[in-house]
Amino acid sequence: xxxxxxxxxxxxxxxxxxxxxxxxxxxxxxxxxxxxxxxxxxxxxxxxxxxxxxxxxxxxxxxxxxxxxxxxxxxxxxxxxxxxxxxxxxxxxxxxxxxxxxxxxxxxxxxxxxxxxxxxxxxxxxxxxxxxxxxxxxxxxxxxxxxxxxxxxxxxxxxxxxxxxxxxxxxxxxxxxxxxxxxxxxxxxxxxxxxxxxxxxxxxxxxxxxxxxxxxxxxxxxxxxxxxxxxxxxxxxxxxxxxxxxxxxxxxxxxxxxxxxxxxxxxxxxxxxx
Numbered sequence: 472x473x474x475x476x477x478x479x480x481x482x483x484x485x486x487x488x489x490x491x492x493x494x495x496x497x498x499x500x501x502x503x504x505x506x507x508x509x510x511x512x513x514x515x516x517x518x519x520x521x522x523x524x525x526x527x528x529x530x531x532x533x534x535x536x537x538x539x540x541x542x543x544x545x546x547x548x549x550x551x552x553x554x555x556x557x558x559x560x561x562x563x564x565x566x567x568x569x570x571x572x573x574x575x576x577x578x579x580x581x582x583x584x585x586x587x588x589x590x591x592x593x594x595x596x597x598x599x600x601x602x603x604x605x606x607x608x609x610x611x612x613x614x615x616x617x618x619x620x621x622x623x624x625x626x627x628x629x630x631x632x633x634x635x636x637x638x639x640x641x642x643x644x645x646x647x648x649x650x651x652x653x654x655x656x657x658x659x660x661x662x663x664x665x666x667x668x669x670x671x672x673x674x675x676x677x678x679x680x681x682x683x684x685x686x687x688x689x690x691x692x693x694x695x696x697x698x699x700x701x702x703x704x705x706x707x708x709x710x711x712x713x714x715x716x717x718x719x720x721x722x723x724x725x726x727x728x729x730x731x732x733x734x735x736x737x738x739x740x741x742x743x744x745x
Contacts, residue, residue, distance in 0.1 A: 472585065475517075482600055484602065488596075496580060497524075501518060503517070504517045523604060527606055531576075532576060533578075533606045534607070535610055574607070577597065579597055649666055
């Protein structure tokens with residue numbers, strides 16, 4: 472028990488705080504188990520300080536509790552692949568796995584029986600990490616472990632690429648394939664402002680007035696617009712109305728193109744959200 476309690480303290484599992492008024496305090500208890508070897512013989516005795524999850528209140532002490540569990544078919548697939556590739560299969564066990572999960576909810580529990588702080592006996596434990604018995608403990612462990620694996624896998628990939636190829640680390644994504652990426656509290660802001668301004672500059676329309684729509688809503692198409700006078704090259708994504716008369720562009724086509732280009736002056740024309 473002392474070994475278990477010392478591990479909890481070293482992990483900074485909780486902070487002792489005065490009991491807030493009206494809060495729910497989850498009760499706890501000690502349980503003892505036998506850890507056995509693969510052949511069934513006794514390995515050691517194990518003590519766990521666990522919480523009584525049934526004393527938690529939904530939407531107060533916990534919210535989401537789902538945590539994925541590996542399917543037998545997945546295990547057999549991995550073992551078959553390892554056998555086919557002649558890969559060695561190594562087994563690891565994380566000690567006190569659930570104690571590493573970080574809680575997103577504020578949970579209070581009673582002090583451990585037999586280890587009550589004599590100087591602060593009326594205080595309660597405000598949990599920083601999950602404990603066995605909490606309803607959200609499996610989910611907290613999985614979320615932390617998955618994030619850790621993804622981060623270190625990414626770092627290993629970057630390191631391996633830099634060792635194999637001459638690379639330059641450009642840092643956080645900012646500009647990619649002509650699209651500027653800016654983080655926002657609500658997501659990502661993607662825009663092509665510079666591309667839109669380049670279109671206006673090539674068209675000699677940097678001083679034009681902005682339009683809210685790419686075409687005149689009252690425009691009427693006509694096959695006979697007079698003698699062809701112009702050669703118009705429209706940017707990708709331009710309105711189909713000017714494009715429909717490119718076989719015989721005239722003055723009206725120029726006016727339609729000018730309107731399509733002038734919409735680039737509005738911020739909404741080159742911004743999208745993720």
